[in-house]
Amino acid sequence: MKVGIIGAGQLGRMLALAGYQLGIHSTFLDPDAASSGGQVGPVVVGALDDPASLRELAEQVDVVTFDIENVSVEVLADAAAAAAIWPPPHALAVTQDRLSEKQLFEAIGIPTTSYVPVADVADLARCGTTLGWPIVLKARTLGYDGRGQRIVRTPDDLEPAWRSLGGVPAIAEGWVDFDCELSLIAARGSNGSTAFYPLAENVHSDGILFSTTAPYLDAALQRMAEGYLDAILDQFGYRGVLTVEFFLAGGQLIANELAPRVHNSGHWTIEGAETSQFENHLRAVLGLPLGSTAPTGHAYMINLLGSIPGRERLLSIHGLHLHDYGKAPRPQRKVGHGTIVAADRSALLERAAALSAAVSQL
Amino acid sequence: MKVGIIGAGQLGRMLALAGYQLGIHSTFLDPDAASSGGQVGPVVVGALDDPASLRELAEQVDVVTFDIENVSVEVLADAAAAAAIWPPPHALAVTQDRLSEKQLFEAIGIPTTSYVPVADVADLARCGTTLGWPIVLKARTLGYDGRGQRIVRTPDDLEPAWRSLGGVPAIAEGWVDFDCELSLIAARGSNGSTAFYPLAENVHSDGILFSTTAPYLDAALQRMAEGYLDAILDQFGYRGVLTVEFFLAGGQLIANELAPRVHNSGHWTIEGAETSQFENHLRAVLGLPLGSTAPTGHAYMINLLGSIPGRERLLSIHGLHLHDYGKAPRPQRKVGHGTIVAADRSALLERAAALSAAVSQL
Numbered sequence: 092m093k094v095g096i097i098g099a100g101q102l103g104r105m106l107a108l109a110g111y112q113l114g115i116h117s118t119f120l121d122p123d124a125a126s127s128g129g130q131v132g133p134v135v136v137g138a139l140d141d142p143a144s145l146r147e148l149a150e151q152v153d154v155v156t157f158d159i160e161n162v163s164v165e166v167l168a169d170a171a172a173a174a175a176i177w178p179p180p181h182a183l184a185v186t187q188d189r190l191s192e193k194q195l196f197e198a199i200g201i202p203t204t205s206y207v208p209v210a211d212v213a214d215l216a217r218c219g220t221t222l223g224w225p226i227v228l229k230a231r232t233l234g235y236d237g238r239g240q241r242i243v244r245t246p247d248d249l250e251p252a253w254r255s256l257g258g259v260p261a262i263a264e265g266w267v268d269f270d271c272e273l274s275l276i277a278a279r280g281s282n283g284s285t286a287f288y289p290l291a292e293n294v295h296s297d298g299i300l301f302s303t304t305a306p307y308l309d310a311a312l313q314r315m316a317e318g319y320l321d322a323i324l325d326q327f328g329y330r331g332v333l334t335v336e337f338f339l340a341g342g343q344l345i346a347n348e349l350a351p352r353v354h355n356s357g358h359w360t361i362e363g364a365e366t367s368q369f370e371n372h373l374r375a376v377l378g379l380p381l382g383s384t385a386p387t388g389h390a391y392m393i394n395l396l397g398s399i400p401g402r403e404r405l406l407s408i409h410g411l412h413l414h415d416y417g418k419a420p421r422p423q424r425k426v427g428h429g430t431i432v433a434a435d436r437s438a439l440l441e442r443a444a445a446l447s448a449a450v451s452q453l
Numbered sequence: 454m455k456v457g458i459i460g461a462g463q464l465g466r467m468l469a470l471a472g473y474q475l476g477i478h479s480t481f482l483d484p485d486a487a488s489s490g491g492q493v494g495p496v497v498v499g500a501l502d503d504p505a506s507l508r509e510l511a512e513q514v515d516v517v518t519f520d521i522e523n524v525s526v527e528v529l530a531d532a533a534a535a536a537a538i539w540p541p542p543h544a545l546a547v548t549q550d551r552l553s554e555k556q557l558f559e560a561i562g563i564p565t566t567s568y569v570p571v572a573d574v575a576d577l578a579r580c581g582t583t584l585g586w587p588i589v590l591k592a593r594t595l596g597y598d599g600r601g602q603r604i605v606r607t608p609d610d611l612e613p614a615w616r617s618l619g620g621v622p623a624i625a626e627g628w629v630d631f632d633c634e635l636s637l638i639a640a641r642g643s644n645g646s647t648a649f650y651p652l653a654e655n656v657h658s659d660g661i662l663f664s665t666t667a668p669y670l671d672a673a674l675q676r677m678a679e680g681y682l683d684a685i686l687d688q689f690g691y692r693g694v695l696t697v698e699f700f701l702a703g704g705q706l707i708a709n710e711l712a713p714r715v716h717n718s719g720h721w722t723i724e725g726a727e728t729s730q731f732e733n734h735l736r737a738v739l740g741l742p743l744g745s746t747a748p749t750g751h752a753y754m755i756n757l758l759g760s761i762p763g764r765e766r767l768l769s770i771h772g773l774h775l776h777d778y779g780k781a782p783r784p785q786r787k788v789g790h791g792t793i794v795a796a797d798r799s800a801l802l803e804r805a806a807a808l809s810a811a812v813s814q815l
Contacts, residue, residue, distance in 0.1 A: 108470060407742040413475055416476070417476050
């Protein structure tokens with residue numbers, strides 16, 4: 092079986108590696124043959140939105156999927172003649188625009204942050220009165236890892252902040268004083284079967300995921316979150332892995348973002364769940380049965396940013412599973428991650444604290 | 454870091470896949486570019502004993518290792534000028550000849566099966582009186598997975614059996630009425646540090662490994678086996694993973710075979726141990742710290758022989774980790790394996806029985 096993956100970043104790389112174990116071969120579309128994914132599999136070298144390149148990819152494989160959200164839905168529609176495309180491009184279209192994402196949450200009845208669409212300066216005037224302070228200003232498109240976002244604390248700062256985003260269409264969101272950030276990852280298969288990983292708790296730093304701890308055990312929240320994702324999956328006639336990030340505030344889940352793909356907050360599933368999110372995404376898009384999403388213990392995942400610090404010392408840390416994406420060092424770039432799995436939560440938290448300290452000192 | 458792997462079978466493939474996670478890149482030497490390993494990494498296409506091809510491989514990498522034992526030690530010596538070679542070729546030389554392997558066990562004081570070297574018909578005459586019946590006749594070189602072996606039950610059958618092996622130099626071994634077969638896998642690093650996996654229990658069928666269950670928990674046997682392997686590792690100044698297969702008979706370990714490489718009876722470590730045998734072999738040959746060999750639960754590994762039976766049904770088995778080596782079907786060929794991991798042994802054995810039955814019916 093052959094899968095085409097648009098984008099050869101670390102997510103594509105981990106998809107391809109999960110596939111090899113099952114005898115599934117992946118080919119990437121990426122402008123860079125030496126990209127993280129391109130180091131482990133063949134690449135059709137081309138722009139992600141180049142119709143000819145995407146067609147070339149689609150003609151080589153059974154199904155096309157993507158490891159990145161900034162893919163042209165129009166170009167995907169053209170390639171659909173040559174191969175099935177999963178997750179569905181219309182799900183991708185919704186998540187490419189923060190406004191349509193919010194509208195989806197509202198339409199389905201999923202609590203989300205209060206917001207004001209910002210198209211011009213006049214819209215900015217309404218923000219403070221509607222949302223209070225501080226406000227989080229986000230470009231509607233092309234944002235990730237905190238890019239395209241500004242936290243605005245006073246009325247005077249609002250217009251300059253919007254200008255600094257390029258004056259592009261944006262949404263202003265009210266501040267959520269959350270207790271913690273959680274994410275839920277679901278997989279939906281070809282026959283509508285679904286499987287949910289346990290909730291995971293995420294810590295961000297400078298807008299970038301710093302660490303994930305899973306499972307976050309709260310049966311009521313788990314049920315609530317699964318209900319929300321079920322509704323989204325059904326709405327889209329979805330196939331593949333889908334992630335929703337929530338704020339937990341006052342016992343309520345407030346949807347923050349939706350990603351129609353495998354997700355950084357699910358990297359712990361490689362060692363910490365019976366079947367990884369990567370394997371389940373491949374199973375789902377290929378129409379194979381989904382694998383068990385049961386956790387195998389308690390897992391802690393920490394991102395390695397900028398460069399892999401002290402490989403020998405990292406590998407000396409008992410039970411640390413190192414993942415090196417093969418990416419050149421660059422400040423704040425996700426170049427790898429490490430995961431530890433322990434039998435119980437208290438042992439995990441003790442080791443996680445030591446790991447976090449060790450990584451920051453390397 | 455770059456590793457050269459002589460032989461691109463499933464062992465090489467799993468080494469390369471373990472390496473990718475750590476950012477280690479493998480290149481194979483194999484006559485077949487489309488071999489199991491060649492499907493996941495670049496191949497120098499050439500005979501395994503072709504000096505020019507091996508030199509070409511060695512010049513591209515930091516260290517050369519092998520996934521197969523039938524490698525010419527002379528050719529390795531030539532390549533050693535271009536790259537380090539681990540495990541040490543002299544360990545390979547010993548294991549290529551069943552007689553020198555026996556002599557090693559004896560020299561170190563490791564109990565092994567009684568045997569008679571067979572060079573000619575005259576030697577055959579001594580076998581029955583020395584060893585009793587039945588006798589296991591084994592060609593001294595080039596045997597694996599039961600090939601090059603004959604079980605001989607009567608004096609009249611002995612010479613025909615030896616002739617059917619080609620009349621090559623052989624050893625005749627006394628029959629061991631064993632309680633079970635166990636194997637121990639060790640890794641030895643660059644600084645002489647060692648790590649031992651727990652003993653694993655193996656079941657063979659027609660001379661081919663059928664299944665492995667691990668850990669086999671017996672602290673006294675574990676200590677005894679570790680002592681034996683420690684002595685072998687020291688003797689060789691070893692670096693890499695090494696496996697010894699034992700018979701357990703009357704509470705004693707009797708060494709049967711030695712393999713200077715990762716081993717089929719260690720495939721369970723991919724999901725069932727903190728660090729797989731493949732990752733630890735790479736760590737060892739590259740001079741990196743060894744990873745924890747602690748089991749993460751109780752594991753059962755079953756080989757898939759001939760062809761991958763009913764992929765969809767296999768993937769429907771709860772918690773089954775399928776490994777498809779990408780090999781063309783052929784009777785009795787190892788084309789893949791499946792592993793399940795459970796928290797306790799009784800749960801494992803129940804699921805293992807169901808899995809074994811399901812695989813045989815697919």
